[in-house]
Amino acid sequence: SAVISQKPSRDICQRGTSLTIQCQVDSQVTMMFWYRQQPGQSLTLIATANQGSEATYESGFVIDKFPISRPNLTFSTLTVSNMSPEDSSIYLCSVAWVGRSYEQYFGPGTRLTVT
Amino acid sequence: GENVEQHPSTLSVQEGDSAVIKCTYSDSASNYFPWYKQELGKRPQLIIDIRSNVGEKKDQRIAVTLNKTAKHFSLHITETQPEDSAVYFCAASTGTYKYIFGTGTRLKVLA
Numbered sequence: 434s435a436v437i438s439q440k441p442s443r444d445i446c447q448r449g450t451s452l453t454i455q456c457q458v459d460s461q462v463t464m465m466f467w468y469r470q471q472p473g474q475s476l477t478l479i480a481t482a483n484q485g486s487e488a489t490y491e492s493g494f495v496i497d498k499f500p501i502s503r504p505n506l507t508f509s510t511l512t513v514s515n516m517s518p519e520d521s522s523i524y525l526c527s528v529a530w531v532g533r534s535y536e537q538y539f540g541p542g543t544r545l546t547v548t
Numbered sequence: 549g550e551n552v553e554q555h556p557s558t559l560s561v562q563e564g565d566s567a568v569i570k571c572t573y574s575d576s577a578s579n580y581f582p583w584y585k586q587e588l589g590k591r592p593q594l595i596i597d598i599r600s601n602v603g604e605k606k607d608q609r610i611a612v613t614l615n616k617t618a619k620h621f622s623l624h625i626t627e628t629q630p631e632d633s634a635v636y637f638c639a640a641s642t643g644t645y646k647y648i649f650g651t652g653t654r655l656k657v658l659a
Contacts, residue, residue, distance in 0.1 A: 464645050475637060475649045476592065492549075525591065529645050535580040537647065539591040 435460045435538065437528060443544040446516055453512045454543045456526030461506035463531040467499070470523040470542070479524075482509040516547045550575040552640050554650030561628050562658050569623045569653045571638035578640040581621045582647070583612060587634045595636075596623070628657045 436459040446452050456465065465482040480488040480501055488501035503509040513520050523544050527537040551574040561567045571581075579600035584592035598605045598612045598621065605612050609628075614621045625632055635654050639647040 466645075475651050476647075477649075478646060481646070531645070534597075535641055535643065535645055536582065536594055536597065537645070538594065539584075541591045 435462065435528060437526065437538060437540040439526060439540040439543050441543060442541065443546075445546045445548060448517050448547055450516055451512055451514045452516065452545060453510050454524050454526075454545075456509045456511070456540050458507045458528055462528040463506075464529040465503060465509045466527045466529075466537065467501060467509070467511045468525045468527060468539075470525060472522070476525065479511070482511075482526075513545065516545075518547045521545060521547045550578070550640065550642070550648045552638060552648050552650040554638050554653060556653060557651065558654045558656070560656045560658060563628060563630060565628055567623075567625045567628055567632070567655055567657075569636055569638070569655070571621050571623075571640075571650050573619050573621070573640040573648075575640065575642060575648075576619065577642045578619075579643050580641040581612070581614060582639050582641075583610075583623050584637045584639070585634045586637065586652075592637060625655075628655075630657050630659050633657045 438457045440455045467479040468476045470476050478491050479494045480490040482488050482501050482503040484503045500512045523542045525542045526540040529537045553572045582597035585595045586592045609626050611624045635652045637652050638650040641647050
């Protein structure tokens with residue numbers, strides 16, 4: 434596996450603002466993903482972060498709301514734009530290595546509260 | 549689209565007893581089934597997984613079984629301990645590295 438960190442670990446934001454969450458891995462990974470976990474709920478995939486190209490978004494998630502960057506094989510960012518209280522969730526990144534099973538490993542998460 | 553149902557949503561067992569959590573998937577192309585344990589305030593941790601070419605896999609006190617015909621897979625925890633208390637999530641993947649997660653089971657092990 435790898436050491437995966439996220440910044441910030443938590444934040445309280447006002448509605449209408451944006452927050453950028455960073456995911457850093459201590460080794461190169463093939464794939465990086467972003468998930469949302471609403472309070473007491475399961476994990477929902479937002480998008481796959483593709484290095485050097487636009488992210489692949491799942492149904493119900495759009496680039497204007499959740500822009501994602503992945504400039505290299507160890508780093509990705511997720512921005513939550515124009516936030517509303519409904520965006521209050523835990524946001525997690527996960528990583529995987531193509532050709533090394535299908536295992537995914539999660540970062541510690543970012544707990545976002547929108548007031 | 550792909551759907552994964554998980555039961556029960558909550559499960560209480562006495563310490564030392566066994567716990568079983570069941571999941572059903574809809575996409576017959578699914579070929580990889582991981583289980584994650586999430587303690588309160590922590591990240592999900594991969595605890596065991598199984599591929600579609602295997603019927604059962606064990607790792608100490610935990611085991612996973614897969615019935616491809618019925619599209620069921622289950623997590624079995626034997627000799628439960630208080631530290632097994634957590635939320636458990638199953639997931640299914642068609643091999644694209646994209647996971648569909650179940651709704652989660654909150655397991656409480658009573659001392």
